[in-house]
Amino acid sequence: MEHIDRNVVSRFDTRSSRPCEFCREFDPQFPARRALDQMVSGSRKAIASAHLTEDGYVRHRMLELRRLTSRAPLTAA
Numbered sequence: 001m002e003h004i005d006r007n008v009v010s011r012f013d014t015r016s017s018r019p020c021e022f023c024r025e026f027d028p029q030f031p032a033r034r035a036l037d038q039m040v041s042g043s044r045k046a047i048a049s050a051h052l053t054e055d056g057y058v059r060h061r062m063l064e065l066r067r068l069t070s071r072a073p074l075t076a077a
């Protein structure tokens with residue numbers, strides 16, 4: 001008898017989401033976010049537009065911008 005265990009397969013549902021690696025690494029506030037704001041779509045790379053929520057997207061973009069501006073001289077203002 002050949003039997004595929006559907007319960008095992010469904011655990012790897014491609015629709016599932018996961019925490020954004022980028023934000024987890026660079027955002028000190030990451031654990032304080034709402035769960036949904038931490039998540040990116042499971043099948044995509046950890047980029048801003050993969051975030052499931054507007055807030056998650058904005059925070060991801062702010063982290064990217066902060067990393068860019070941190071290389072610039074602080075006396076620029």
Ligand SMILES: [Zn+2]
Nearest residue numbers: 020022023060
């Ligand atoms: Zn992110």
